[in-house]
Amino acid sequence: MKKNKKTSPPHLEENDKVILFDGVCKLCNAWGNFIIRHDKCHAFKLTSVQSQEGKDILQHFNYPIDVYETMLVVDGARCLEKSDAFIYVMKTLGFPWKLAIIFSLMPVGIRNYLYDRIALNRYALFGKYHYCSLPTPDHEKRYLTASPVASSLNSPDN
Numbered sequence: 001m002k003k004n005k006k007t008s009p010p011h012l013e014e015n016d017k018v019i020l021f022d023g024v025c026k027l028c029n030a031w032g033n034f035i036i037r038h039d040k041c042h043a044f045k046l047t048s049v050q051s052q053e054g055k056d057i058l059q060h061f062n063y064p065i066d067v068y069e070t071m072l073v074v075d076g077a078r079c080l081e082k083s084d085a086f087i088y089v090m091k092t093l094g095f096p097w098k099l100a101i102i103f104s105l106m107p108v109g110i111r112n113y114l115y116d117r118i119a120l121n122r123y124a125l126f127g128k129y130h131y132c133s134l135p136t137p138d139h140e141k142r143y144l145t146a147s148p149v150a151s152s153l154n155s156p157d158n
Contacts, residue, residue: 005077009060011053011144012074016045018144019089020057020072023048027118027126028071035089036142043092044073047144054144070119082119083111 012018019035021028032046047054049072055065061079063072073085080088083103090100103111118125 005060005079008077009057009074009079011047011056012076014076016074016076016144017043017092018045018047018057018074019085020047020049020054020074022068022071022122023050023054024129025068025122025126026128027122029129030126031071035093036139038093038097039142040094042142044089044142045144046142051144070115083108083115086115 008014019032021032023029035044035046047057049055049058049065049068057072057074058065061072061074070081071085073080073088075088087101087104090097092098
C-alpha cells in the first residue's frame with residue numbers, strides 16, 4: 001500500500017529517501033547492514049522506528065508508534081510499505097538486486113501475505129535486541145540523524 005501526503009514528513013530534506021526499520025529486530029538490523037553495504041550511491045538514509053525522527057515520520061503517515069508491522073520507505077511525500085517497499089529498495093540498489101522486481105509480477109495480496117508471514121514472526125524467527133546505541137562514526141551519515149538506532153547494526157559479531 002502506498003500513502004501519499006501533500007506535504008513531506010518532518011526531518012526529511014527535499015530528495016531524501018528514508019528506510020524506517022525496527023531497531024530492536026535482528027532481521028531488520030541485518031537489512032540495515034545490507035543497505036549500508038550495497039547502497040553504493042547512498043540513495044537511502046536509515047532511521048529506526050524507535051527514534052524520535054522515526055516516530056515523527058510514522059505519525060505523519062498515520063502509522064502507530066508503538067506497534068511495528070512493516071518496514072517503510074519514504075520518498076518525498078510518498079510512503080511505501082510491505083512488499084512494495086522491499087521491491088522499491090531492491091530496484092533502487094541496482095544490478096543484481098533490482099532483479100527482485102520479478103516479484104512485482106505477483107499479485108500484491110500474495111506478496112504482502114508472504115511479507116507478513118516473516119514480518120509478524122520476525123522476533124521468534126530471528127531474535128530481538130534489548131538495547132539501542134548510536135551508529136558508528138563511519139556510518140553516521142547514512143542515518144537520518146545521529147540519534148539512537150538499533151544496537152548492533154554495525155557490529156560484526158552479531
